Amino acid sequence: MGAHARVSDGQRRSRWITYTATGLLVVVVLIIMAIMWGTRTANATATAQSKAKQLNEQLVAAGLSPVDPDVLTKALGTKGGQLCADPAGTVAKVAALTTGAAGPGQRPVIAPQRLIEGAGLVVKVYCPDKQEQFAQALAGLHLEG
Structure with a gap:
């Protein structure tokens, strides 16, 4: 017999x-x-669109301009993007805004109040559990009135 x-x-x-x-x-x-x-x-997608609609309603109620819902859906998704992932880090980046010049021409820019208000509304709609962390990150910032 063979092997097979x-x-x-x-x-x-x-x-x-x-x-x-x-x-x-x-x-x-x-x-x-x-x-x-x-x-x-x-x-x-339905959740992201619903949150974008809710954010736009909040923006208009606060006297701010609404944003294209498709842009909000793509940028913030269902979880609020980077702002909700790291509120303190995002606020620090906004606080570090400069004129964009290098060297001696570089000057800090005071962040507009409406930018911070809009960010606060994003936190309120997308990650309400991080509102306290966001508020603590804002403490001590000098904002443009």
């Missing part, structure tokens, strides 16, 4: 059934995953 054993027709049929069933199972799982991914993306 012969496979009977019954074994071939059994393997074919096993491989076919496994392949079909993988295809079904992939289809279910694709459907779930599409639903998740649609829900996230």
